[in-house]
Amino acid sequence: MRLLILIVGVHPLMPLNAEDLIPIADLVNKGRRYDQQKVSIEGEAVGDIMVRGNGSWVNVLGPDGAVIGVFCPGDLAGQVRRLGDYFHRGDMIRVSGTMYRFSPLFGGETCIVADGISVLNAGTTIAHPLAPLRIMVSIATAIGSITSVLLYRRVIRREER
Amino acid sequence: MIPSASANDFRLISSHTGKILCGIALLFAIPIVTALFCGEWSPIPDFIIGFNACLMSGILFLALGRGSRGQLRWIHSMAIAAFSWFLATILCAIPHCLSGHFASYLDCMFDVMSGFTTTGLILILDLDHVSHALNMWRHLLTYVGGQGMIVLVLGFIMRGTAGAYMMYVGEGKDERLLPNVIHTSRAIWMISIIYLVLGTAALWIVLAREGMAFPRTFLHALWLFMGAWSTGGFAPQSQGMLYYHSYPVELATLVIMLLGSFNFILHYAVWSGNAKEMFRNIEIRSFTVTASLTFVVLVIALIISGAYASPLTLFRRASYLLISGHTTTGYMQVYANQLVMDWGELATIALTLAMVFGASACSTGGGIKGLRVGILAKGLYHEIKRISSSEDACFVTTFHHIRDIILTEQHVKMAGLIALCYLAVHFAGAVLGSLCGYPFVSALFESVSACSNTGLSCGITASGMPVALKIYYIFAMWAGRLEFISLFGLAAFAISVFKGR
Numbered sequence: 001m002r003l004l005i006l007i008v009g010v011h012p013l014m015p016l017n018a019e020d021l022i023p024i025a026d027l028v029n030k031g032r033r034y035d036q037q038k039v040s041i042e043g044e045a046v047g048d049i050m051v052r053g054n055g056s057w058v059n060v061l062g063p064d065g066a067v068i069g070v071f072c073p074g075d076l077a078g079q080v081r082r083l084g085d086y087f088h089r090g091d092m093i094r095v096s097g098t099m100y101r102f103s104p105l106f107g108g109e110t111c112i113v114a115d116g117i118s119v120l121n122a123g124t125t126i127a128h129p130l131a132p133l134r135i136m137v138s139i140a141t142a143i144g145s146i147t148s149v150l151l152y153r154r155v156i157r158r159e160e161r
Numbered sequence: 162m163i164p165s166a167s168a169n170d171f172r173l174i175s176s177h178t179g180k181i182l183c184g185i186a187l188l189f190a191i192p193i194v195t196a197l198f199c200g201e202w203s204p205i206p207d208f209i210i211g212f213n214a215c216l217m218s219g220i221l222f223l224a225l226g227r228g229s230r231g232q233l234r235w236i237h238s239m240a241i242a243a244f245s246w247f248l249a250t251i252l253c254a255i256p257h258c259l260s261g262h263f264a265s266y267l268d269c270m271f272d273v274m275s276g277f278t279t280t281g282l283i284l285i286l287d288l289d290h291v292s293h294a295l296n297m298w299r300h301l302l303t304y305v306g307g308q309g310m311i312v313l314v315l316g317f318i319m320r321g322t323a324g325a326y327m328m329y330v331g332e333g334k335d336e337r338l339l340p341n342v343i344h345t346s347r348a349i350w351m352i353s354i355i356y357l358v359l360g361t362a363a364l365w366i367v368l369a370r371e372g373m374a375f376p377r378t379f380l381h382a383l384w385l386f387m388g389a390w391s392t393g394g395f396a397p398q399s400q401g402m403l404y405y406h407s408y409p410v411e412l413a414t415l416v417i418m419l420l421g422s423f424n425f426i427l428h429y430a431v432w433s434g435n436a437k438e439m440f441r442n443i444e445i446r447s448f449t450v451t452a453s454l455t456f457v458v459l460v461i462a463l464i465i466s467g468a469y470a471s472p473l474t475l476f477r478r479a480s481y482l483l484i485s486g487h488t489t490t491g492y493m494q495v496y497a498n499q500l501v502m503d504w505g506e507l508a509t510i511a512l513t514l515a516m517v518f519g520a521s522a523c524s525t526g527g528g529i530k531g532l533r534v535g536i537l538a539k540g541l542y543h544e545i546k547r548i549s550s551s552e553d554a555c556f557v558t559t560f561h562h563i564r565d566i567i568l569t570e571q572h573v574k575m576a577g578l579i580a581l582c583y584l585a586v587h588f589a590g591a592v593l594g595s596l597c598g599y600p601f602v603s604a605l606f607e608s609v610s611a612c613s614n615t616g617l618s619c620g621i622t623a624s625g626m627p628v629a630l631k632i633y634y635i636f637a638m639w640a641g642r643l644e645f646i647s648l649f650g651l652a653a654f655a656i657s658v659f660k661g662r
Contacts, residue, residue, distance in 0.1 A: 029498045046289040047398055050372035050406065057372075057406045059398070061289055067400045086201065086292045101468075101503070107408060108474040110496060126290070128203035134259065138206040141213030148220040159227070 021094075024062030031101035031110060039112065040096040041068070042120065046084035049077050058117075060095060069111040070095050076114055082123030092121040166657040169230055173237050174244065174654070176226025177328065181245040182219030184314035185253065186212050191301055192256070196294035199376075204294040207259035215252045233324025236657070239650020242311060242331030243643055249310060250274045250639075253302060260295050262286050264624045267631055272299070274635050277306035278642035279525055281394025281491035281616025282634065284624045288399040293380060296397045300387040306642070307391025307421065307525030308353050309334060316346030333644040336523040338429045349425050352432070353390065360386040360417050364410070371407045385410070389417035392526040394491025394616035402481075402494045411481055414492060422448075422488035422520035424532075430563055443539075443560045444521040444531035451534060452487050455515040459483055462507035482617070487515040489527040491616025498620040506602050509619060513606050516615045517587065527614030527641055529583050533576035535560060540573035582645040586612045586637050597627045612637040 022039045043060040046067065050057045056077040061067045061084060084090030097114035100106075105113070189212035196205045233241075250273045257269035268284040275282045276299055285291065285299075305313055311332045315325050326342040329335075338345045364382035373381065381397055388395040398404040402411065420428075427445070430438040439445060459479045469475040478494065485492045501509055519528010543558040550556070558568040566572075587609045594604025599621055607621040611634040622634070640648050 028496045029502070031499065031503060047404060048373050048377060052372060052406070059289075059400060059404060061399075065287070065399075067289070067398075067404075069400070069403065069406050071406075084289055086290055089290075102470075102474070104470055104474065106406065108469050108471075108478050109403070109406060109494070110499070111406070128201070128292075130202055130206070134206040134210070138209035138213070141210050141217070145213040145216045145220075148217050152220050152224055155224070155227070 022099075023064050023066070024060065024068050025064040025066035027068055027099055027112075028066050028110060031099075034099045035101040037099055038096065038115075039099045040094060041112065042092065042094045043067075044084045045080045045082075045090040045093050045123075048083065049080060058093075060093065061090075069109065070097065070114050070117075071106065071111055072114045072117060076117050079117055079119055081119070084123065086128075087126060089124045089126055091119045091123045094118050094120055164657060165660040166654060170237065170654070170657070172226045172229035173231070173233060174226070174240050175222045176229050177233070177237075177241045178245045178248065179219045179222030179224075179226055180319055181241070181311060181314050182215055182222060182248060182252070184219075184318040185249050185310060186215035186219060187318075188301060188305060189215065189256075192294040192298040195297040196292065199293045201292045201294050204256065204260065204292045207256040208294065208298070210259065211253065211255035214255055215249075218248065218252060233327055235327055236650050236654055238324055238327030238331045239647040240654040241328055243639075243647040243651035246277065246310070246332075246639060246643065246647075250277060250635075253277075253298075256295060256298055257285075260291070262288070262291055262295070267628065267635075268624060271631050271635055273302060274638050275616070276300075276302035276393060276395060277310070278614045278638040279303055279307045279391045279393040279489070279527065280611060280614045280638045280642075281388070282611060282618060282622045282638075283395070284622070284631075286624060288397075291397075296380070296384060300384040300393075300395055300397075303391045303393030303395050304353075304357075304387040307393060308349055312346045312349055315343055316350050319343075331643070331647045331650065333642060333647070334425075334523045336424070336426050338426055348429060352425060352428050356390055356417075356420060357383075357386060360390060360413075360420075364413050364417075367407075367409045367413050368405075371405065371410060385414060386417060389414045389490060389492065390421040390525065392418060392421045392488050392490040392520060392524070392614070394485070396492070402492045403496070408477070411477075411494060415481060415484055418484060418488045418490040418492070421490070422524050422526040424521040424523045426523055426563055427521065438563065441561045443535035443562050447531040447535035447538065448487070448518075448521070451518040451531075452483065452515065455487065455511045455518075456480065456483050458511035458514075459508055462505055462511055465507065466503060466505040468503050482512065483515055486512045486615055486617050487518060487520070489516060489519050489613050489615040491610070491618075493617060497618045500606075500617075500619045501600075501603055509602055509606050512617060513602075513609050516609045516613045516617065517583070519613050519615075527612075529580045529613075532562065533580055536568065536572050536576040537580065539568050540576070543568060579644055579646075583612060583641065586640060590633055590637055593630060593633050594621065597630050608634075608637065612641040614638060614641050 027034055043062040045058050046061045047059050055073040058070045058077050059067050060070050080091050082088055082091050095114050096116045097112045099112050102108040103111050189208050193208045254269035254273045258266050262285050263269045271284050309332045311328050329342050338348045361383045364385050368378045384397045463475050518534050519530050520526020522530040522532040539560050559565045590608025591605035595601050603619045606619050610617050
């Protein structure tokens with residue numbers, strides 16, 4: 001009986017519960033399973049918000065390293081304040097919407113058309129302090145470079161004489 | 162018969178390798194300026210360390226090569242080309258390693274070799290949080306690799322070097338735009354820089370219209386141009402072309418990829434007013450035939466898979482990926498795993514074939530090359546004609562490449578040999594991939610992608626893939642970019658060293 005529940009529980013034709021979070025890598029790799037179904041994902045908003053027509057594109061990076069494009073109709077993307085890049089950890093957002101394996105609306109793109117977005121954690125600044133050891137190594141190697149150039153030039157001049 | 166190597170042979174190779182490394186060292190200035198401009202202080206020491214390591218290595222090799230006499234021979238030039246590409250890969254990987262975005266130094270070397278050889282396969286982790294300086298470095302390497310690092314050094318650093326032509330050939334470019342090879346190198350760079358300015362401006366406008374903000378618009382435009390023109394396929398975000406969700410960006414990069422895949426001689430001919438060459442050249446004709454054939458197979462495969470309901474969407478997706486594969490660029494607007502899982506094996510085979518054929522000779526692209534494919538097809542036609550004619554019939558077959566050329570046995574033999582080398586490396590990579598547990602079709606696809614310097618992936622290339630496969634792909638990218646001859650030269654030199662002992 002437990003086995004039967006387990007098999008039924010993971011059957012690919014089972015309807016999805018929109019409240020269940022789906023890993024982004026699963027959405028991308030098992031697109032057939034989720035095609036045109038209501039899904040929810042969580043991840044970091046990265047890069048840029050690109051306004052197009054009556055909505056905007058936001059790219060969401062999951063904890064598994066996979067990224068998916070989310071089309072946010074209207075001003076839904078307005079809630080996202082900070083986007084991930086070298087200097088920032090972007091807002092952690094939860095997106096619910098309809099997943100399209102090959103969206104007919106967006107030229108066959110794999111994407112989610114969002115119904116709702118909520119910011120779970122506001123983005124933060126990533127500190128990139130200068131590492132003292134690296135500064136010392138770069139100075140030491142610079143001294144080495146200058147010395148080697150000078151020595152080489154001296155040897156060449158001596159040989160030319 | 163390979164003669165034993167003398168101390169002078171070592172000196173000759175060493176001094177020229179030293180000059181190339183010193184030239185490469187100057188490139189580190191560009192990411193340093195980028196870092197300063199973007200206020201990224203932390204990566205600056207990484208690039209200073211890389212610059213110094215490259216410069217010191219260059220000086221060391223120059224010092225070892227002091228007192229070299231005589232002129233370069235083919236074996237020296239080939240060894241210099243292969244050896245300096247390998248050394249540059251090791252040294253240019255220093256900023257990658259210090260960035261903390263790679264799992265190992267081997268992964269860093271993989272990424273650098275992929276950049277230099279304009280392949281575009283990547284092992285970088287968390288690309289979306291990489292500094293602008295590192296992104297500039299990655300794209301700069303692929304841009305320089307497209308034209309050729311020896312072409313760069315010949316054009317702007319070495320002056321009046323004897324044996325320059327042999328080193329130029331060693332880098333996989335065996336045709337001259339101008340009688341003088343130094344002038345040829347400068348002309349190649351001139352063409353590339355003019356396109357860089359025009360292409361970046363065009364992409365900048367497109368990206369700005371698509372909702373991106375300055376200064377990222379400019380940087381993305383520059384990097385996308387570098388990735389597309391060099392047929393490298395690097396992109397600044399982990400999604401590649403999928404990041405932009407934009408048909409205009411796809412169209413702009415499609416045009417740049419095609420331009421980058423053309424022979425520099427063809428660019429020069431068209432710029433010199435010979436526009437008809439575009440329609441008469443054997444490479445363009447061969448590209449048109451092979452691209453059309455593989456496109457038909459790809460469309461059939463996509464219809465069978467049922468992935469796209471709309472014919473327009475199907476055409477857009479198929480044409481972009483096919484041109485990306487055939488020009489050996491590697492930009493993808495589908496996810497890697499979707500290629501095999503959703504597009505199906507027939508589509509994978511069609512794309513594999515397109516990558517095998519590749520771009521034009523003396524271009525930034527890879528693969529067997531249109532010129533060789535055309536020559537082999539002409540050779541086959543000649544043989545069929547000969548067999549079907551009477552024994553005393555005498556006829557010649559010609560092909561058009563800037564001028565009409567009579568097809569000789571030597572042309573066919575050389576084209577056949579190089580094609581055979583490519584096919585052997587493709588097949589060996591597929592077998593190795595299969596032994597590592599991947600399905601044969603996927604393993605063949607990835608192996609062809611590496612050796613033809615394309616960069617399309619069906620998901621095998623990842624940081625967690627077996628080390629043996631990483632090493633093999635590094636070798637395949639290196640061998641494919643230098644078109645094997647330089648590696649044979651390096652091997653011959655190594656044999657001559659052991660003979661001397």
